[in-house]
Amino acid sequence: MPRKGKGVRIVIVAEDERLRIFARKTLEAFGFDRREIYERVDHPKRGTGSGKQYVEKKYVEEYKAYRSRSSRGENVALTLATDADEQTVPDRAKKLDQQLSAEGLQRNANDAVFYWIPKWHVETWGLYLTGTGDVDEYTRYKHLAASIDWRKTGKSFVSEYRQFKQQPSLKTLSSLRIAYGETQRLGV
């Protein structure tokens, strides 16, 4: 787990503001101080359709920075938050991996580099984690964003993650199960 200290320990690359805030609040709920987290804020506006390319482009840049710092023994981490939209979560993850392989790089099993990829979009997780009715991964919920209490989602993610680690449940959304597996790379 990245240690607490003065410098930034975790970098967030997200495809839009909503995902970025979700990622930060979740990391804060894991106990990281705001000052340990650095957010790439130069992402596009939501709805412009270019967020995915942004994440893919920045991933390579930030992965190289991650490797450079971690090779010096620094305990750093990198979070990528991107919607799956119409793709499957594994396909979206594969697309991210391909960005690295195109540069001759590869995400290693012990890298603290993890993907948070909600099916369709982060509202799916937002609704599920705040218990706002039945949620599945076939329906699109983007129009319900305003009804979600985003302050609760991070805490709920952490609490579900901890339960999931003790006893994985098939009731959990499939994209969240994958995200919980990814989160273990953070060492929390």
Added chain:
Amino acid sequence: MINHLYIDNYRCFTNFEWKPGPLSLLLGDNGTGKSTIFDVLETLRDFVTNPYHTSAAFPAHTLTAWDKRREQTFELGILRNEGQYTYRLVIEHAEDHAKNRIKLEQLSGEGVLLYQFEDGMAHLYRDDGTEGPVFPFDWSRSALGTIPERQDNTRLTWFRRRLERVFALSPVPLHMVGHTEGEIWRPDRRLGDFASWLKHLSNDMAFGARLTEKLQPVLDGFAGIRFKPTGDMAWELRFTFDYAETDQTNGFDIPFGRLSDGQRCLTALYTALLWLDESPGATLLWDEPSNFVSLREIQPWLLDVQDMVEEQGQQCMFISHHPELINALAGEHGAYFYRETGGPVRVKGFEWKPEDMSPAEIVGRGWEE
């Protein structure tokens, strides 16, 4: 939230209209009127809420240099939940510019007229729109600030209180002294009376504790603040630090004035942040919040502000030329101020596509047009 501003025939503003959102970053070259926006908001606030004379608030030199008209017009729109409030003020200058006076002053809210001053007569209207008292009033001052709160004028007095909570800051560390002889609830723009403001805020013990908590990760070894009496009704703001050696901790305190410029500004940033947190519906205007502050400190503060704006409804407007702030805010919240061939100020949204270079790079190259 202030959601509309109209300025006509005031300094470099002619028929200017702007619709700010909850969070705005004012961008543009020097001399494009960004700071003047803050001046106008402060002036309107003081004119409505204080006994402020038209000759002091709108002196003749504020008339637009190239405009021959003698009337200045201001409109301020504030959104209250779903109800819109609009304040309109027309100042008329004498031909020789020696005097000026109110030609028209009007406040409407939630669909009804609440107040009107015209031809030397002030007309009050009740919350339900029915006509209230009519009385003669000074042509050179707003009567709005003198009207006592009553059960039937809650809309008018809400507007006045809302306007009082517009704070404009542009700290100058050299002016930020630690000596205070009392308390003030609103500081001056340069924060020369910062210690008096902090003394006022620290009356709430929880505020002091929260400020300490915020500043501890920011100022190495910071332990707390205290006001040391230096005479009758005089205090000195001092900062306490713990210097930890291997086997013991040595505490010491130093006057606020001996902190570095950056440390004083960081203290001001977090004080303002906590004030904002406790002031629902307030508007904070900050000219160059990143001045004197290390690069590392900008994002944590800014994210606190963004959370507050999003979750609690406060409003912030910043002016900045700092790349970190520009990259963080310009894409979503940038308002680009410009002047065509040295003429009146205009404003438009900052256009940026992520496949382009970063917003700060674009601004740095003057490609924002």
